[in-house]
Amino acid sequence: MPLPSVIFASSFVPPEWIEAHGLRPSRVAPRAAGAVEREGLCPFAGAFAAAADGPDVAAAVFTTTCDQMRRAAEIGGDGGRAERFVMHVPSTWQTPAAHRLYREELGRLGRFLVRLGGHGPAPGELAACMERREAMRDEVLARRPRLTSRAHGDLAMRFHETGVLPPASDTVPASGGSPLMLLGGPMRREDLGLFDTIDRSGGCVAVDGTESGEREWPRRFDRRRMGGDPAGELADAYFGHIPAVFRRPDSGLFDWLAAALRATPVRGIVVVTHPWCDAWRAEVPRIRDASPVPVLALDLAGAGASAGEGSTRVEAFLEALR
Amino acid sequence: MNAPPRRLTLDDWDARYGDLRRAGLREPSYGGPLRRHVADGDHRLLRLQFDNSAAALRLWNFLLTEEDRLHAARAEGRRIVGAMKDLGTVPVMAYSLPGVVAFYPDGAWWTPCVMEMSDELLAVADRMGIDETFCPVRAMLGAFVTRRHFPIPDLLVCSAGAVCDDFSAIAQRLNGLGHPILWWEAPHRSEPEPDEEAVPLPGGGRAPRAQVAFLESELRRVGEALGRLAGTDLDDARLADGIQRANGIRRRLRELREACFTARVAPLPALELLIAEMLAIHFCSDLEEAGAVLDDLLDEVRRRVAAGTGFGGADAVRVYWVNPVADLRMMNRLEAAGGRLCGTEFLFSHALDGIPEDVPCWEALARAAAADPMAGPARDRAARIARDAAALGAEAVIVSRIPGASHCATEGGVMADAVRAAAGIPAVEIEVPPLSDAVAAQVSTRMEALFETARARRGCGT
Numbered sequence: 083m084p085l086p087s088v089i090f091a092s093s094f095v096p097p098e099w100i101e102a103h104g105l106r107p108s109r110v111a112p113r114a115a116g117a118v119e120r121e122g123l124c125p126f127a128g129a130f131a132a133a134a135d136g137p138d139v140a141a142a143v144f145t146t147t148c149d150q151m152r153r154a155a156e157i158g159g160d161g162g163r164a165e166r167f168v169m170h171v172p173s174t175w176q177t178p179a180a181h182r183l184y185r186e187e188l189g190r191l192g193r194f195l196v197r198l199g200g201h202g203p204a205p206g207e208l209a210a211c212m213e214r215r216e217a218m219r220d221e222v223l224a225r226r227p228r229l230t231s232r233a234h235g236d237l238a239m240r241f242h243e244t245g246v247l248p249p250a251s252d253t254v255p256a257s258g259g260s261p262l263m264l265l266g267g268p269m270r271r272e273d274l275g276l277f278d279t280i281d282r283s284g285g286c287v288a289v290d291g292t293e294s295g296e297r298e299w300p301r302r303f304d305r306r307r308m309g310g311d312p313a314g315e316l317a318d319a320y321f322g323h324i325p326a327v328f329r330r331p332d333s334g335l336f337d338w339l340a341a342a343l344r345a346t347p348v349r350g351i352v353v354v355t356h357p358w359c360d361a362w363r364a365e366v367p368r369i370r371d372a373s374p375v376p377v378l379a380l381d382l383a384g385a386g387a388s389a390g391e392g393s394t395r396v397e398a399f400l401e402a403l404r
Numbered sequence: 405m406n407a408p409p410r411r412l413t414l415d416d417w418d419a420r421y422g423d424l425r426r427a428g429l430r431e432p433s434y435g436g437p438l439r440r441h442v443a444d445g446d447h448r449l450l451r452l453q454f455d456n457s458a459a460a461l462r463l464w465n466f467l468l469t470e471e472d473r474l475h476a477a478r479a480e481g482r483r484i485v486g487a488m489k490d491l492g493t494v495p496v497m498a499y500s501l502p503g504v505v506a507f508y509p510d511g512a513w514w515t516p517c518v519m520e521m522s523d524e525l526l527a528v529a530d531r532m533g534i535d536e537t538f539c540p541v542r543a544m545l546g547a548f549v550t551r552r553h554f555p556i557p558d559l560l561v562c563s564a565g566a567v568c569d570d571f572s573a574i575a576q577r578l579n580g581l582g583h584p585i586l587w588w589e590a591p592h593r594s595e596p597e598p599d600e601e602a603v604p605l606p607g608g609g610r611a612p613r614a615q616v617a618f619l620e621s622e623l624r625r626v627g628e629a630l631g632r633l634a635g636t637d638l639d640d641a642r643l644a645d646g647i648q649r650a651n652g653i654r655r656r657l658r659e660l661r662e663a664c665f666t667a668r669v670a671p672l673p674a675l676e677l678l679i680a681e682m683l684a685i686h687f688c689s690d691l692e693e694a695g696a697v698l699d700d701l702l703d704e705v706r707r708r709v710a711a712g713t714g715f716g717g718a719d720a721v722r723v724y725w726v727n728p729v730a731d732l733r734m735m736n737r738l739e740a741a742g743g744r745l746c747g748t749e750f751l752f753s754h755a756l757d758g759i760p761e762d763v764p765c766w767e768a769l770a771r772a773a774a775a776d777p778m779a780g781p782a783r784d785r786a787a788r789i790a791r792d793a794a795a796l797g798a799e800a801v802i803v804s805r806i807p808g809a810s811h812c813a814t815e816g817g818v819m820a821d822a823v824r825a826a827a828g829i830p831a832v833e834i835e836v837p838p839l840s841d842a843v844a845a846q847v848s849t850r851m852e853a854l855f856e857t858a859r860a861r862r863g864c865g866t
């Protein structure tokens with residue numbers, strides 16, 4: 083029987099850590115259908131809160147990466163079916179104390195996982211998980227040129243949710259077309275329709291800078307440091323390097339944007355935001371200022387980005403880029 | 405000079421001011437008739453009803469002249485700190501240092517209401533992409549851009565982490581406009597783990613000792629920056645003295661609240677009580693004067709309590725109010741609908757609780773910061789509200805929903821459920837925009853319905 087999973091939505095929760103504690107990590111792309119809906123509630127946070135009560139969920143890890151997500155942990159109150167853990171991911175990052183706090187929060191999460199039925203990582207276990215996951219991340223990226231944007235989006239999502247990759251033969255021809263960067267908030271399952279729209283409209287996703295994409299992957303692990311202090315290396319690779327929107331200051335996000343645009347020339351940027359997401363909505367004007375290429379700001383509507391108007395706007399954007 | 409309590413319009417206040425002057429009213433330097441503030445753009449005053457006491461006049465004048473005080477401080481060469489978001493912690497440190505004045509630019513929250521949008525701060529924010537999906541604190545962005553309100557601070561200090569998204573995003577935007585910000589981390593207050601050492605917090609909660617120690621180190625980092633700004637260290641002796649003085653303000657406010665909440669008849673209108681509570685967070689830019697303003701108010705309230713006079717009669721429905729109101733006029737409406745305040749929680753209960761004086765000063769301040777109701781789970785905040793509401797004999801709870809606020813999407817329901825479940829008190833959530841006139845009838849109807857329910861429960865033993 084498969085282990086019940088520990089689900090999370092933030093890229094600051096290392097799946098390697100959960101795996102090394104003997105539990106099954108699953109970074110979910112929650113479904114818009116069935117999400118908790120409330121006036122003012124971010125639909126992604128509402129969808130994750132609903133996912134937390136899904137079948138086979140042993141526990142859900144919520145993070146403080148935004149206030150909406152932090153508070154979504156209380157939806158359903160104490161009556162939530164699965165255990166809920168709120169992990170403080172510091173917003174500040176320029177002090178050693180912030181790094182230490184993140185590491186301590188990993189420790190607190192670890193103790194929670196043990197109370198949940200897991201175990202402390204055996205010697206070498208964490209490092210092995212780190213190596214395995216890193217190789218799979220490399221593989222996910224390597225397959226992009228051979229896949230349509232949608233197929234690659236599906237692949238990445240499946241990898242995050244299950245920690246496994248389908249065989250490489252399972253490929254769909256690449257779409258080609260105008261290369262785009264996606265940037266912005268996390269994607270729900272239905273939002274993957276955006277990839278279809280892009281494929282259909284003569285574009286392709288060359289860089290996925292959404293919270294679900296590779297912008298929020300950890301840096302490559304340092305094998306030497308991994309040998310001595312794998313937990314420290316894990317913490318640094320995640321906390322020390324992911325250029326997330328909630329960091330204060332958020333200069334890392336704009337450094338990443340400049341570097342990514344240099345490394346992978348794109349014709350345009352599509353910034354996706356969820357309704358009520360202050361963190362991303364406040365950044366859109368700054369992204370426009372910082373971008374040398376046209377920017378389309380797209381609301382991920384309640385039913386998903388592919389719905390109606392969003393689809394038309396993406397088509398028009400790509401047409402203008404030709 | 406001590407007339408019986410009465411509600412006055414601004415027009416009434418013109419006459420009352422003349423009477424007070426003729427009766428020998430002595431005013432501080434910022435005194436004068438209230439009407440002059442309308443000429444400065446504070447048009448909302450024309451639609452408010454005020455308390456008629458000289459103490460209330462002083463309170464309003466103190467509040468409405470804060471920007472003048474800040475500009476004067478700048479002219480005198482004092483250093484100005486813009487404390488942001490933490491509501492009550494950083495100013496305690498700042499006012500412990502000589503030549504330093506601190507205020508919350510967050511206070512621009514009320515400017516669209518007080519100026520009835522005439523200053524277009526929200527329109528400026530709109531143009532910058534910070535639209536009405538953000539809370540009214542977006543007016544702060546407009547105030548920084550237009551530079552028509554407070555002087556731009558010499559140092560901006562902002563808490564990050566377990567804070568609302570609205571403020572965090574807007575402060576970051578400000579940062580992007582070239583205003584450097586010293587960020588400090590306010591961690592989400594977690595439940596101590598089994599076997600983990602915990603420390604008690606002001607107000608009755610507790611937090612893991614490790615979290616308080618982390619906060620202490622963050623506050624020390626802020627303290628060093630403040631010391632550099634002041635040109636002298638924020639040492640223990642100075643901070644301990646600053647804590648004592650801040651506690652003096654907090655103590656007065658607790659006395660004022662208790663007197664108002666427990667009196668048979670409300671001795672002070674809800675509006676003036678709300679304004680008075682605001683003094684807790686940064687002392688309206690003058691700690692000593694804030695104390696004097698509160699002393700006057702306390703004297704007035706004690707006099708009225710002794711005489712059994714006040715507002716609304718003894719049968720007014722006792723309301724516990726949660727969250728500040730974007731439109732000050734709501735406080736008048738509460739009373740017009742037949743309610744009175746018997747308890748409040750305006751997001752900064754941690755700025756009213758006494759800072760412990762029996763533990764080392766930095767740890768004491770860290771404990772106070774850890775008690776921030778917004779840093780912990782909504783259920784902690786709700787539990788305290790439910791406890792206080794029951795203890796104060798509240799008959800109804802109103803959670804005023806702040807438009808666009810990231811915390812309001814979920815916490816209103818958590819709090820209303822908690823007070824219903826724990827104390828059996830009827831509760832409603834009502835959204836209050838910065839100018840609520842367009843929804844006034846609807847809001848009043850909801851309050852009246854709530855009060856009717858509350859009255860019906862009287863004598864039912866429920």
Ligand code: SF4
Pocket residue numbers: 124125126127147148149150151267268356358359360361362
């Ligand atoms: S989309 Fe925005 S508001 Fe929603 S969970 Fe992500 S950061 Fe938070």
Ligand code: SF4
Pocket residue numbers: 539540541568569570571751778806808809810811
């Ligand atoms: S969202 Fe709430 S806590 Fe944040 S600035 Fe607005 S009113 Fe204050």
